[in-house]
Amino acid sequence: MMDLTMDMGHRAALLAVQAAACSASGPPGNIESSRWQFQQVHSKFPASFFGPHTLGSRSARMLGSAYLQGGPGGMPPPGQPGTSGQQNGAGGKDDSYFTESRKGEVNELRTLLRTFGTEKDRQRKRDIMKKVIAYMTLGIDVSRLFTEMMLAIETRDLVIKKMVYLFLCNYAETHPDLAQMCTNTLVKDSGNEDPMVRGLALRALCSLRLPQMIEYTSEPLRRSLQDGHAYVRKTGVMGILKMYHLNREEFDRKAFTDILYDMLRDPDSSVVSNCILVLNEIMEEEGGMALNRAVMLHLLNRIHEFSEFGILSVLDLIPRYIPANDEEGFQIMNLLDPVLRTANSSAVCATIRAFLSIAESIGKRPGDDRDPDSPTVDDLKKQVCIRIRAPLVTLMSSGSSELTYVLLKYVDQLIDLCPGIFDEEYRMFYVRFSDASHIKHSKVRLLAKLANPQTAPDIVAEMGELVADGDETMGRLAVRSMGAIALHDTGGQGCVESIARRLVEMLDLQVPHVSSEAATALAGLARRHPDTIAVMSAPLPRALRYITEPQGKASVIFLLGEYGESIQEAPYSLEKVIDNYDNIVDDGVKTALLAATVKLFFHRPPECQHMLGRLFKKATEDVSSQDLHDRALFYYRLLRSSPDPDIVKSIISKSMTMSTRQFAEEDDSELKAALMDEFNTLCTVYRCKPENFIEDANIVPFVRMPKEHPLPSDAPLAPVPDPGVNAVTDQLGGASITEQQGQAAPPPPAPAVTSGEVDLLGFGFDEPATPAPVSSAGSLQSLSLKASVTLSGDAYQSLWGSVPDGEAIVTPALPMRTAPSATDAVEASLKTFNVFTMASGELPTEFKFFLYGQEEDAFGGGFFLIQAIMLKAPASLSLTIKVSGGDPDPTKRKEKTDQLIELIKSSLGQYI
């Protein structure tokens, strides 16, 4: 008790201090953030912790003891771990004793911690900390050590810091008052000079999950987003998501969404991928982050920089993106092609999905008035499937069993999409003796879908061997798959008959489940291919005797009734079953028997009349099944009351031969189409739509971006690599995507950028901290330059000469930060803005450029001729612009020239 009061005293003192520092505190509420386990037990009285119920798992305690024993350090293992089971079982007295001893340990730890400040040896310090964490993992409440732990936070040793943070996050939720005490330290740490410490402090701060702390969190968060180190920024971005889940209003007030969109052009790829993930989750209801062409192309051009898992965030965006035109679609596919060679199967699968969706958007549909030569959606999808076949098979054969399982499901879905594409790889799907049985089963199901006239004989032979497999499910599946090949008649000529013969052999195999499955398969086969009945008629009567499983028995009975005309013994076989009616348990068999006997009666009345009467008697008296009873009555009344037996015959003897290609219940094309939208998710594995297994709150609808591109076709966008990015540009091939304005539709007017809306358009190339100052889309409305203009030197000269010098617009010299080192860089960046270079040269003191550009015809089609002079020192830029043709209105001209000047300035942003 002594100890407890002391502890309370400490807390009170510290709380008083804390209250002065931060007055705000709210009730702990909705809490969402990461958390350590082993901490769910808390109470005001530590004593109650060590009771057997609260601590819960004995294993947890054992675990910790093991840790303690194994860990370095001088302290003996706590309590007597070996006897803890005994103590659990013991009564109250032992319990309290046990508690005391535990409490003593915490005290001992405290004593140790107090020496912490004076301890010099770093390893010793770490050991003390480790011990505290071990206790915590064990589920023992060490929150009483909070104050001591707080003192330890001031250290330069990262390992110790991490452990203290861990401790903090663990107890913050249950000890909000205590946790608040350390806010200041954390906020201070988030301004530490070491980026690692900044990042860690930030993560700890965001993981405290205390709504009342939001106001302390948001400022460091905001600061972190502009941190010089990517590690801090990346952690900050995730922190935003944690804050979003904690307090949505605060999140909206701080307008973090806009900042995140801005950060998509962060030079570091891991920051970008986290931004995408966070935006996707925040905008879940709209299907994910807002996409437009500028964003997508920007990300795609950088895709080679992303890490193994980061690349997935970009790949997952592509299905929602609609390429502007065919050309761009193909460019994206070419850019992504190398990803198919990576060893990371998830990236490969995401690429497959991206390819399929691009094919969907750019392929030609029926009724489309496009070029007749351009490929249709189905053609394109087929091409995609052919391209991805080899990588998928490689992954499948080299991957581990879990991945193979997933990939087999994917292959299954792709076969539904493009039947036949995996046919020639059928040997890869042969069952290996060492495969896990769930993989074997998937493979057998798939093999049936791979049958074509060339492969069917091999596949059927392989199935034939699997039928005898020791695994019963396997045997059943093999028979069923064989039946499916015959049913869909994919095996070419003679295949149906040979399968029918094999199935008939299996009837006699004396293995109950195989015979039964074979009978069922034969029943389906006979309906689809009535000519096979000749093969199977002979063994049916004897099969009826030894098939025991209800389904198989019902199938044989069905066959006997349906084709009884041609089977000599049919009525006699059925009669035996009828005589044995009382021993039939299964309703299905009884119903089949009734239907078959009635049918046979019309083919062979004299032989059937008596047994039919007996059957009616039995069946109408049978109360086990309502259905059976009603049917029997129906048949009976039909036969008795009808004046003309021919009418009854025409009702009952309807042929059961199938006229369609497949059974109605096999048609799941709607489901398949829905699943294609969700390819590469759990939907594919479970083969059902997301609403069937995901809670409504967690469903992310699949929404493509708006069809029209909200971007003027000349908006600045180019594959200019961001500064400061690592130079490994050919990791995925140097390919990049540029805009194809020539083919783009005339640009819709850019929407007004309202405040609060996301500025998706102002995509500059500067560092994120300094957004592009001028090139906002709104001001570009009346100027639109053609992407390709050809102008010969002579024409340039004559145009230049045709405009009197008096009309030329001359800008005053504009100071520049640095002069460019060569003309090429300037030309390249101007070109991306559709300002082209006629001639350029370097003089000792200056650079000289002769530039030109032409407006879109819709805007007047005027030529702009520009003479640009850049002085080297002091660096400055002056422009002389002449306008030829185009809009005659002088005010419009002035406006356009001004815009052109702004355009040039922004394109040279790196120098000005």
Added chain:
Amino acid sequence: MISSIMILNARGEIMISRQYRDDVSRVAADSFRIQVIAAKEASSQPPIKRIENCSFLYTRHLNMYFVALTKANVNPALVFEYLYQKIRVLKAYLGEDFDENSMRNNMTLIYELMDETMDFGYPQNCAVDVLRLYINLGDVKPQDEPEPAQLTKQITGAIDWRREGIRHKKNEVYIDVLESVNLLISSAGNVLRSEVTGRVQMNTKLTGMPECKFGLNDKLVIEKSSEGRKNSGVEIDDCTFHRCVRLGKFDADRTITFIPPDGEFELMRYRVNDNVNMPFRLIPAVQEEGQTKCSINLKVIANFSEKLFATHVVIRVPVPKNTSKSKIKNSFGRAKYEPEQNAIVWRIKKFPGKAECMLSADMELVRTVRPKSWERPPISVEFQVPMFTASGVHVRFLRVYDKAGYHTNRWVRYITKGGGYQIKI
């Protein structure tokens, strides 16, 4: 995203549990234990299990279950890749076959790794070499500690698999070409399936940031460079690479260039389907005489050069389950009837190339009440043949370019193993 990662032991007890989100509770582990771990046919269950609205995706290491729990419609391939990566990281820290004990002894380290490799349910940086730079509790020796600035750059930089400023006294590269032959032969002696999956494992100890160029006798490359010499070169059906390889370059001219990670890594995997050299030919003859006798004759021929030899050859010849007595004669090695495997296991430590050996066995069978036909599982063969590749792949060159221009020692080793090498009888 992933809600939680748990590591359970064979009894289903939680050893580690890291909750990234609040939507799945620890109690979920109980349903997993009951429905998956305690289920009768645990090994035959699919690796994805849905219990109520929560999906469990799991894989195993030794007897431990690594389980990812999620309530969202995740990308399953991503989750498994992450779990594998996780295990790879733990192996790097705790040793190749870390067990329950080493997990417990390094609990704080594991939590640290869990925090760094995943944030709020999304995978972050999982590259072992980079993690090593700033997480060095446990058995891993802290390497020379780099400047903080460089460190964070490493964590997020584009070349996250190698750090700058690595030095080695001797510059060496070890290349292992490991192949595994998968073969399935029907009882009639036809090849149903033959395939080689190969891996190129490297261990690099190189100074600085060297650029490496690696060449195999890939048919496409060889035919391009030297016309006329036909039949040299192997037709590689498909290959995948470690992420350090410049894929753009490979697609353009099929050269494999990369800046390697330091230490061991898997450079590439490939698959060859055609012209596989089968290292062993087996000719079995099985006769069942009535219900009480069965005899098996087997001839094994080594198809590789007499200069080489195979090691660790184990041939499993299945026999009926009701075998009571067996008489085995074999030319060399040791053969024994092992009832628990229902097979005659024939072990040969060293099998010289071009050699032939025979085994003949007569079994007496016990009469069974319900005669059930013998399902005749295939004969399976395990072996290792050093310095032999079944696909014919060999390393043509490895060039190392570095600013320092040092000399590099290179060693190449080939091993072919039997993967699923099966002959139906």
